[in-house]
Amino acid sequence: MFDTNCPVCRTAEVISGKWTLLVIRDLADSSLRFCELERSLDGISPRTLSLRLRALEEAEIVERRTYPEVPPRVEYALTAKGKALGPLIEDMRSYGRRWLPNDELAGTRPLV
Amino acid sequence: MFDTNCPVCRTAEVISGKWTLLVIRDLADSSLRFCELERSLDGISPRTLSLRLRALEEAEIVERRTYPEVPPRVEYALTAKGKALGPLIEDMRSYGRRWLPNDELAGTRPLV
Numbered sequence: 001m002f003d004t005n006c007p008v009c010r011t012a013e014v015i016s017g018k019w020t021l022l023v024i025r026d027l028a029d030s031s032l033r034f035c036e037l038e039r040s041l042d043g044i045s046p047r048t049l050s051l052r053l054r055a056l057e058e059a060e061i062v063e064r065r066t067y068p069e070v071p072p073r074v075e076y077a078l079t080a081k082g083k084a085l086g087p088l089i090e091d092m093r094s095y096g097r098r099w100l101p102n103d104e105l106a107g108t109r110p111l112v
Numbered sequence: 113m114f115d116t117n118c119p120v121c122r123t124a125e126v127i128s129g130k131w132t133l134l135v136i137r138d139l140a141d142s143s144l145r146f147c148e149l150e151r152s153l154d155g156i157s158p159r160t161l162s163l164r165l166r167a168l169e170e171a172e173i174v175e176r177r178t179y180p181e182v183p184p185r186v187e188y189a190l191t192a193k194g195k196a197l198g199p200l201i202e203d204m205r206s207y208g209r210r211w212l213p214n215d216e217l218a219g220t221r222p223l224v
Contacts, residue, residue, distance in 0.1 A: 007208025008133050008201055014212065015204075016128045021120050081211045088203050089120055092127075095200055096119025099193045100126065 014059065015085065015092070019044060019052045023062065024078065024085055031065065031077035061085070126171065127197065127204070131156060131164045135174065136190065136197055143177065143189035173197070 004010060015021060019041065026032060026040050038049055053076060056062035061082035067073040116122060127133060131153065138144060138152050150161055165188060168174035173194035179185040 004214050006133075007206075007212065007214070008137075008204045009208075010212040010214065011204040011208040012124075012128050012133065016124050021118075021124065025120075084207060084211060088200070088207055091200050091203060092120045092123040094119075095196060096121075096123040099196060100119065100122040102116050102119075102122065 011088070014061070015088065017052075019048065020056065020061075021089060023052060023056060024082060024089060027062065027076060027078045027082070028086055031075040033073070033075055037076065056082070123200070126173070127200065129164075131160065132168065132173075133201060135164060135168060136194060136201060139174065139188060139190045139194070140198055143187040145185070145187055149188065168194070 022041055023037065026037055032040070034046075034049070034053075037053075038044065038046060041049060044052075053062060053064075057064055059081075060079055062076050063079050065075045065077060067075070134153055135149065138149060144152070146158075146161070146165075149165075150156060150158060153161060156164075165174060165176075169176055171193075172191055174188050175191050177187045177189060179187070
């Protein structure tokens with residue numbers, strides 16, 4: 001479906017996944033541990049979160065940091081490539097709010 | 113897959129389709145006739161273009177203008193809602209070029 005020759009399409013591919021967007025939103029302010037992400041992403045299964053994080057690591061959008069403590073502490077953080085998606089996601093949020101009202105669930109809390 | 117309660121996800125849904133992005137790109141500068149769009153969107157079938165245009169009309173991103181000439185002339189143009197996607201698509205292009213190099217087809221012409 002996506003044309004790898006088109007930079008817009010390549011970006012669309014990255015930002016199309018729902019969990020991807022939510023993980024980037026959650027990591028925008030600070031790095032988080034797996035259990036903190038799990039709690040924030042209400043409804044995600046540990047397996048799905050683990051797969052999403054691994055895919056985001058492979059895409060170099062998220063990095064995994066291990067701190068040599070006892071017990072070892074692992075945190076996930078946005079890379080520069082991940083942080084660069086921030087303004088784009090903000091623009092998508094503005095567009096969605098302005099031009100794509102949610103008729104089905106009016107009045108409920110926005111997820112992102 | 114998409115959460116209608118999330119404005120970012122609603123926008124992602126609109127801009128995810130390859131032909132949608134290309135139609136918006138083509139109409140960004142001026143309104144076009146069906147045959148002009150068909151020529152510009154190399155490889156699209158008339159049926160697919162027709163379906164895409166109808167979906168974009170229903171989403172109020174594109175409007176169909178009929179001019180009472182002989183024979184009648186029909187043109188497609190972006191609405192305000194469609195034009196508002198322009199900066200977003202530009203940002204996606206910048207992000208894709210900067211952060212998502214196309215290793216498979218290096219050196220070929222970008223589509224969008």
